[in-house]
Amino acid sequence: MTEKLIAIVPAAGIGKRASRHDGDVPKQYRPLRGEPVLRLAVQALLADPRVAEVRVAVAPADCWAADALAGLPRVVCRPCGGAERADTVANALDDACEQAGLAERDWVLVHDAARPGLPALALSRLIDACLTDAVGGLLALPAADTVKQGRDRVACTLPREEIWLAQTPQMFRAGLLRAALAQARAQGRVVTDEASAMEMMGHAPMLVRGSPRNAKLTWSEDFDWMENWG
Numbered sequence: 001m002t003e004k005l006i007a008i009v010p011a012a013g014i015g016k017r018a019s020r021h022d023g024d025v026p027k028q029y030r031p032l033r034g035e036p037v038l039r040l041a042v043q044a045l046l047a048d049p050r051v052a053e054v055r056v057a058v059a060p061a062d063c064w065a066a067d068a069l070a071g072l073p074r075v076v077c078r079p080c081g082g083a084e085r086a087d088t089v090a091n092a093l094d095d096a097c098e099q100a101g102l103a104e105r106d107w108v109l110v111h112d113a114a115r116p117g118l119p120a121l122a123l124s125r126l127i128d129a130c131l132t133d134a135v136g137g138l139l140a141l142p143a144a145d146t147v148k149q150g151r152d153r154v155a156c157t158l159p160r161e162e163i164w165l166a167q168t169p170q171m172f173r174a175g176l177l178r179a180a181l182a183q184a185r186a187q188g189r190v191v192t193d194e195a196s197a198m199e200m201m202g203h204a205p206m207l208v209r210g211s212p213r214n215a216k217l218t219w220s221e222d223f224d225w226m227e228n229w230g
């Protein structure tokens with residue numbers, strides 16, 4: 001592999017939906033099976049030796065990341081957090097270019113700090129698929145249930161063959177992703193994942209099968225079932 005592959009982990013969120021009380025630590029620092037969620041997410045990325053470095057983007061006033069990441073190899077923690085997830089990722093990409101010489105054609109895996117269960121096989125499936133692709137792609141799960149559209153009442157039933165639920169990591173070339181996030185920001189559009197920004201530029205990211213184990217901790221009760229998942 002001639003181009004470098006690095007990972008960026010946005011970890012600057014406050015975890016509002018997962019907090020039980022005012023003053024709770026953000027969800028990425030809460031323990032799951034005895035380890036901070038962020039540490040588990042970073043370890044999952046480090047499991048693939050092709051990942052040269054994991055750059056964790058935290059809020060400028062963060063006071064938990066250093067402990068959560070202590071002793072892990074190939075990890076850099078940077079105060080790049082922004083107002084929205086996309087701002088954190090864009091800041092971290094700029095920082096990686098300036099600070100670590102990340103080049104336009106290098107590959108970047110963006111992975112949520114709040115996804116501690118990424119299986120090694122799913123990660124290597126994504127990397128294998130994207131390395132030979134012009135654009136890149138993302139892990140996602142095909143819809144398993146019948147899919148309804150509507151708010152309080154069903155407006156229609158959608159063809160589930162075309163519905164995928166986006167996960168992370170999402171893997172793109174650094175230059176293309178930077179341009180896509182900059183364009184979304186300039187147009188005032190808030191994107192919730194990297195693929196959305198790429199789509200707005202006319203690209204069609206590859207859908208690579210993810211894993212139910214790679215679920216995101218979003219709500220407080222997610223900690224209960226993930227803790228007990230054998």
Ligand SMILES: Nc1ccn([C@@H]2O[C@H](COP(=O)(O)OP(=O)(O)OP(=O)(O)O)[C@@H](O)[C@H]2O)c(=O)n1
Pocket residue numbers: 009010011012013014015016017018028057081082083084085086088112113114115216217218
């Ligand atoms: N300004 C932000 C917002 C989110 N994230 C990160 O993006 C990931 C996925 O976001 P989400 O689950 O929405 O986390 P939060 O924004 O923290 O959750 P909430 O919306 O409930 O506050 C998390 O690892 C979170 O730390 C980030 O780095 N910077």
Ligand SMILES: C[C@](O)(CO)[C@H](O)COP(=O)(O)O
Pocket residue numbers: 085112165166167168192193194216
């Ligand atoms: C990027 C993401 O994990 C894809 O599913 C997700 O969109 C991020 O979380 P949010 O709840 O949309 O903020």
